[in-house]
Amino acid sequence: xxxxxxxxxxxxxxxxxxxxxxxxxxxxxxxxxxxxxxxxxxxxxxxxxxxxxxxxxxxxxxxxxxxxxxxxxxxxxxxxxxxxxxxxxxxxxxxxxxxxxxxxxxxxxxxxxxxxxxxxxxxxxxxxxxxxxxxxxxxxxxxxxxxxxxxxxxxxxxxxxxxxxxxxxxxxxxxxxxxxxxxxxxxxxxxxxxxxxxxxxxxxxxxxxxxxxxxxxxxxxxxxxxxxxxxxxxxxxxxxxxxxxxxxxxxxxxxxxxxxxxxxxxxxxxxxxxxxxxxxxxxxxxxxxxxxxxx
Amino acid sequence: xxxxxxxxxxxxxxxxxxxxxxxxxxxxxxxxxxxxxxxxxxxxxxxxxxxxxxxxxxxxxxxxxxxxxxxxxxxxxxxxxxxxxxxxxxxxxxxxxxxxxxxxxxxxxxxxxxxxxxxxxxxxxxxxxxxxxxxxxxxxxxxxxxxxxxxxxxxxxxxxxxxxxxxxxxxxxxxxxxxxxxxxxxxxxxxxxxxxxxxxxxxxxxxxxxxxxxxxxxxxxxxxxxxxxxxxxxxxxxxxxxxxxxxxxxxxxxxxxxxxxxxxxxxxxxxxxxxxxxxxxxxxxxxxxxxxxxx
DNA sequence: CATATGTTTCTTATGTATAAAAAACAGGGG
DNA sequence: CCCCTGTTTTTTATACATAAGAAACATATG
Numbered sequence: 001x002x003x004x005x006x007x008x009x010x011x012x013x014x015x016x017x018x019x020x021x022x023x024x025x026x027x028x029x030x031x032x033x034x035x036x037x038x039x040x041x042x043x044x045x046x047x048x049x050x051x052x053x054x055x056x057x058x059x060x061x062x063x064x065x066x067x068x069x070x071x072x073x074x075x076x077x078x079x080x081x082x083x084x085x086x087x088x089x090x091x092x093x094x095x096x097x098x099x100x101x102x103x104x105x106x107x108x109x110x111x112x113x114x115x116x117x118x119x120x121x122x123x124x125x126x127x128x129x130x131x132x133x134x135x136x137x138x139x140x141x142x143x144x145x146x147x148x149x150x151x152x153x154x155x156x157x158x159x160x161x162x163x164x165x166x167x168x169x170x171x172x173x174x175x176x177x178x179x180x181x182x183x184x185x186x187x188x189x190x191x192x193x194x195x196x197x198x199x200x201x202x203x204x205x206x207x208x209x210x211x212x213x214x215x216x217x218x219x220x221x222x223x224x225x226x227x228x229x230x231x232x233x234x235x236x237x238x239x240x241x242x243x244x245x246x247x248x249x250x251x252x253x254x255x256x257x258x259x260x261x262x263x264x265x266x267x268x269x270x271x272x273x274x275x276x277x278x279x280x281x282x283x284x285x286x287x288x289x290x291x292x293x294x295x
Numbered sequence: 296x297x298x299x300x301x302x303x304x305x306x307x308x309x310x311x312x313x314x315x316x317x318x319x320x321x322x323x324x325x326x327x328x329x330x331x332x333x334x335x336x337x338x339x340x341x342x343x344x345x346x347x348x349x350x351x352x353x354x355x356x357x358x359x360x361x362x363x364x365x366x367x368x369x370x371x372x373x374x375x376x377x378x379x380x381x382x383x384x385x386x387x388x389x390x391x392x393x394x395x396x397x398x399x400x401x402x403x404x405x406x407x408x409x410x411x412x413x414x415x416x417x418x419x420x421x422x423x424x425x426x427x428x429x430x431x432x433x434x435x436x437x438x439x440x441x442x443x444x445x446x447x448x449x450x451x452x453x454x455x456x457x458x459x460x461x462x463x464x465x466x467x468x469x470x471x472x473x474x475x476x477x478x479x480x481x482x483x484x485x486x487x488x489x490x491x492x493x494x495x496x497x498x499x500x501x502x503x504x505x506x507x508x509x510x511x512x513x514x515x516x517x518x519x520x521x522x523x524x525x526x527x528x529x530x531x532x533x534x535x536x537x538x539x540x541x542x543x544x545x546x547x548x549x550x551x552x553x554x555x556x557x558x559x560x561x562x563x564x565x566x567x568x569x570x571x572x573x574x575x576x577x578x579x580x581x582x583x584x585x586x587x588x589x590x
Numbered sequence: 591c592a593t594a595t596g597t598t599t600c601t602t603a604t605g606t607a608t609a610a611a612a613a614a615c616a617g618g619g620g
Numbered sequence: 621c622c623c624c625t626g627t628t629t630t631t632t633a634t635a636c637a638t639a640a641g642a643a644a645c646a647t648a649t650g
Contacts, residue, residue, distance in 0.1 A: 128423040335642040
């Protein structure tokens with residue numbers, strides 16, 4: 001009943017590990033592999049058994065030798081490495097953002113389960129977790145309502161985002177010279193400059209960098225509620241822009257420049273400059289999102 | 296498998312409706328009752344059947360007559376009117392706050408299901424919803440960790456609360472005279488004064504009034520994320536103080552006076568006074584919570 | 591024809607089952 | 621005695637089953 005996606009992901013990862021080793025070489029211990037792969041030893045043993053069955057490794061008493069290099073086509077396809085619950089997330093987002101759902105649509109657990117080909121349990125679990133994004137609402141004894149990916153959603157989202165990020169950004173002004181954050185900020189600038197230099201080819205990498213940048217800023221003074229809110233923002237940008245590619249390159253380039261300006265302001269330790277740069281970026285991000293929601 | 300708590304709650308409510316009517320009188324239509332009881336007609340019919348079986352009403356063709364008044368002991372006990380998922384919430388809170396759990400404790404779904412006598416499905420669903428309170432964290436393929444009802448939890452909570460409430464309170468200064476909010480504020484003051492006058496007997500009613508007061512303030516400019524955060528606050532106060540009654544009367548009296556001061560400040564429309572009153576109350580609430588967490 | 595009740599169908603809440611994964615336990619060799 | 625592998629036990633992820641409840645449909649009555 002449970003899918004073996006953990007095994008398949010570990011199997012693929014193991015292929016990469018073996019590629020770094022030579023024929024005839026001995027594999028690390030099960031425990032070492034467990035730590036490297038981030039799974040339990042049970043799964044490691046299953047992977048090793050699979051490798052042995054394929055003739056890639058040979059199990060001798062208490063050790064395993066590499067017999068031949070695995071081929072790339074022996075990897076399991078990406079889809080099979082995603083837990084059902086992760087697949088459901090993607091399916092649901094697509095259903096939502098492709099426009100099958102307008103504000104006020106009732107969400108029917110059974111119907112979704114049928115449509116996505118999964119058990120209702122999974123759908124319920126997903127919806128319960130998804131609730132925190134503020135896009136759906138539960139009604140007692142009667143399913144959920146989709147509230148819509150609307151302008152007011154974007155406005156409410158950005159009202160909170162502004163409070164949280166201004167709060168964190170301002171704190172930079174009081175940070176001592178020795179703080180390790182300044183190193184990370186330097187690295188962040190480098191990453192931005194690198195992406196900017198190659199923007200025509202790599203503009204799709206921005207979404208992840210954006211998330212990392214904003215998480216770095218809020219991390220100066222950790223607060224679990226702010227961090228949890230970052231998930232909301234990340235979700236919105238990740239999925240919304242995945243289905244809305246208009247002006248993507250230009251949009252991302254503008255954001256990168258705003259980030260660079262904010263980095264400079266942070267380093268100046270001048271609260272007024274920080275405020276200005278931060279607000280400028282958030283306003284522009286908000287307008288971009290609003291435009292994109294309105295088509 | 297599903298419990299009939301909806302029916303039992305509706306049955307109890309129906310008893311109250313019948314008490315307002317006289318013997319021999321005709322009951323409202325099924326549809327009217329449906330609206331009054333807030334359940335489906337299916338449930339209304341089940342309740343009516345139950346009443347008929349007990350001889351309380353008599354079903355004639357197309358109408359139902361009251362034959363005798365139901366007695367209070369015919370009510371279903373409170374516990375039987377709570378959905379399993381609601382019972383689980385209480386059990387879990389008790390488990391958590393009674394101190395069976397210290398920070399870092401691993402939460403075992405199976406064990407909790409056994410301990411609470413419910414299905415694992417329910418536990419999972421509950422934990423998924425409960426995640427938003429910031430007290431537990433999920434680990435891939437391996438249960439949950441309880442992060443602890445600690446001082447840092449309280450501090451992080453109040454940092455957000457302060458941002459959100461100051462934001463709303465300040466907005467009052469710009470509200471026009473004609474806004475209906477002022478009436479509600481008046482009513483709120485009356486409710487506070489009433490409770491204060493009878494504080495020795497009714498100090499336990501404060502928790503609910505507190506929640507209503509803070510929700511009223513934030514409602515001036517609705518934001519789903521702020522509203523959702525109010526749930527976190529309400530949960531903390533509702534449950535935490537349920538198991539921690541030290542100085543309850545005095546604590547609530549202080550809070551009521553602070554609320555009254557804030558109401559006055561709001562009505563003055565002076566941003567500086569509002570800021571001061573709001574911050575004063577939040578600081579005091581925070582200190583009270585911290586003291587109570589530290590024992 | 592509008593509204594009420596009777597009937598049928600669909601959905602949700604909750605329990606149970608089971609393969610996959612994790613964790614705990616146990617013996618063995620350096 | 622520590623770390624390694626083999627084995628057993630426990631837990632989680634997911635599917636499926638079903639009574640309670642909601643909604644839709646049908647029929648009757650004033």
